[in-house]
């Protein structure tokens with residue numbers, strides 16, 4: 001996913017590790033998204049990647065030495081510190097984590113970070129044994145307690161040949177975290193548990209064939225992502241889905257409507273808000289054949305009804321939890337949507353018309369009409385699904 005971070009100022013610290021080259025890719029993405037980036041490299045980082053590469057990709061001079069002759073009069077570590085909207089260290093070594101946690105400021109990166117009041121994001125990368133060392137873990141805990149954001153390292157084969165946790169998080173994950181911190185300082189869903197469903201269900205006919213629908217899951221995943229960014233504790237129950245799901249979101253993958261029913265009912269027990277964006281199949285084949293059905297043996301399929309998950313949630317929780325439904329209509333959009341809201345005991349329904357260009361299943365954009373219990377309608381313009389997700393959450397807060 002790409003974000004618009006035009007004009008945002010990012011101070012990017014690179015410390016010494018083999019993953020330093022990946023910082024180039026992250027900075028390139030940040031630049032393409034409109035940000036201005038200024039890089040500080042430690043002495044060790046310069047052993048791995050040339051400062052010239054960072055200078056070229058960031059289109060700014062790279063700061064390295066505390067005592068180099070400044071190009072204009074300024075106390076460089078102070079001016080960089082106050083310039084930044086956010087400070088990032090990727091890769092962050094055990095050394096820089098230790099310095100930050102204990103207040104050591106002895107080079108350009110550590111002094112600048114010490115003087116910087118902007119939010120900080122740390123993406124550690126080091127050998128597994130180093131990462132697991134209790135002193136390093138203690139330092140990381142100190143930094144987290146101080147409010148610094150971490151992008152956890154991944155597990156895998158490390159450059160030293162060891163296998164374990166310590167590999168720098170993916171470029172995408174670090175990019176997304178930076179954008180999240182820059183764009184979503186508003187944490188208005190902290191303390192709320194939100195269950196979101198996304199994607200289409202799959203109803204098996206036999207081991208080869210199934211019934212499903214065109215749902216891509218993009219709208220539901222966008223809602224889960226927006227709620228997560230805004231501080232909610234999110235559980236995503238996800239059927240067949242082509243959208244990329246952020247790793248940090250607690251996700252339960254399901255296949256059939258009945259699997260979704262079980263997962264949603266359990267996850268909803270302690271939820272405050274339930275948003276059902278999934279396209280649930282109303283019917284399933286009465287029986288799923290154990291073996292492939294041969295040609296000529298499947299002239300018709302008898303169907304059985306699936307549970308209406310949202311209607312059951314309405315029966316159980318209407319008035320107790322906030323319930324939000326979706327509906328996809330091809331005619332009488334507002335009338336049909338309001339009837340569904342009433343019938344299923346919802347607080348809000350987001351109605352999609354399949355007849356409007358840019359709205360509906362597969363694309364990255366949508367147009368919705370939000371209808372609340374009083375029947376009040378609010379129609380959005382054509383917008384990115386992530387923006388639509390935030391409009392839905394704003395409305396949820398309002399009701």
Ligand code: CTP
Nearest residue numbers: 276277278280282307308309310325326327328
């Ligand atoms: N829904 C559900 N379980 C079902 C069917 C739908 O939980 N078995 C939910 C959907 O996730 C959506 C809402 O109910 O939030 C409306 O879904 P929609 O398919 O538009 O409506 P239906 O109730 O299935 O009615 P119809 O198909 O007749 O339009």
